[in-house]
Amino acid sequence: MLNYTTSEENYIKAIYHLQKVDGMVTTNELAAELQSKPASITDMMKKLKAKKLLNYQPYQGFRLTADGTKVALGIIRRHRLWEFFLAEKLKFTWDEVHEVAEDLEHVSNKKLIDKLDEYLGFPRVDPHGDPIPDANGKIEISKKICITELPVNTISTVASVSDHSSEILELLEHKKIAIGTKVEVKKKFEFDNSMEIKINRQPAITISEQLAKNIFVNYGS
Amino acid sequence: MLNYTTSEENYIKAIYHLQKVDGMVTTNELAAELQSKPASITDMMKKLKAKKLLNYQPYQGFRLTADGTKVALGIIRRHRLWEFFLAEKLKFTWDEVHEVAEDLEHVSNKKLIDKLDEYLGFPRVDPHGDPIPDANGKIEISKKICITELPVNTISTVASVSDHSSEILELLEHKKIAIGTKVEVKKKFEFDNSMEIKINRQPAITISEQLAKNIFVNYGS
DNA sequence: AAATAAATTTAGGCAAATCTAAATTTATTT
């Protein structure tokens, strides 16, 4: 595997994340994501196309090739392993790990990362609940689990709600819980199986067992 | 503390190491150390002088200011803590850690490094026996110990020889042992207190108790 | 003390990564 500059890696990673939403990524989208200017994007797109990491025709948007996706998954693997290390071993809180991992992810020594993976016990998800690609770039497809199964202090997003009655929707609306909303379980009470959860990083609220049983979240998004 | 580029950090670090030998560092010395050209050195020296990290008068060589030394010790702290981490936690061998640490040392997040230090139990020397500066940049002065006290598999350098007779000099010359030579103890034999040591990473040789007792090495150089 | 050699600096150039402003292409309106 060749080496890429920090700048190239940041572009590749951003394209990978944007691709998941639309199929095609546009110049302006990417400029907004990277907080840079459209002209800079065009420059780099030419370079990445020349390196065969990108399919790109002027004015038509772009997406990663198979090679480009492999590179992206390598960067994401490094990022998420470091996030896990920071949270698990150095006791960083979940909201502090991303920024530090943004720097560490660019140290691309395969042996380092594979040994780190082993040392951490081959974790499957990072502290935000996102899946960690393995040494071959294989990434687990997002699994849905009931929020009652979500480990305490893991961030996830609401994937679906099994009951579709107007009664549950009213309640969800009132509690500001929607598909895609970020949730974090803070406490589970054995007495009545109620739980305290945070919605979009707001102060914790309580939900009943009946409600919790109907909420499914991504475990590995 | 301000941030410096990877390139600036590599210059600062190299000057710090060269300074220990002479007092003043020259352009050619530094170019050789960094495998670059004298003209590049001059360019960077102007930049580091403007940042007040360096005392530099054209044609007169240079040395770090107090500020520059502080920066250097920060880099060396990061480098050696990562080396310790790689050897201790990820089970890298001593000869593999340097290269990887060369990259990791440039991630300069204070909280990361201080938490890493704590996680590792505040180690005082790296796997080569070099001292690790603390969070305030304080570095232990090199202690001399007899090679008989040096732990097995720790790299050190010869600091002095207590006997100055022509007989011992002949023997040292023959075994290629000199001041500054790198040594590593591989085995100690209780029967006659002889030991097997490696000199400059060459195949192990045997030295007698009488010789060993006269060789002093840096422990934390 | 001149002459020569060695070390160092200056001058000018190049590639990467960014930017602004102008030109071009594509999309949207009337």
Next chain:
DNA sequence: AAATAAATTTAGATTTGCCTAAATTTATTT
């Protein structure tokens, strides 16, 4: 289907870090 707006690309600069080649300064010889 023109006209206008939006998105994108091109052209030309700038900064950083590096280089080569020429000029300059310092050190060493004869």
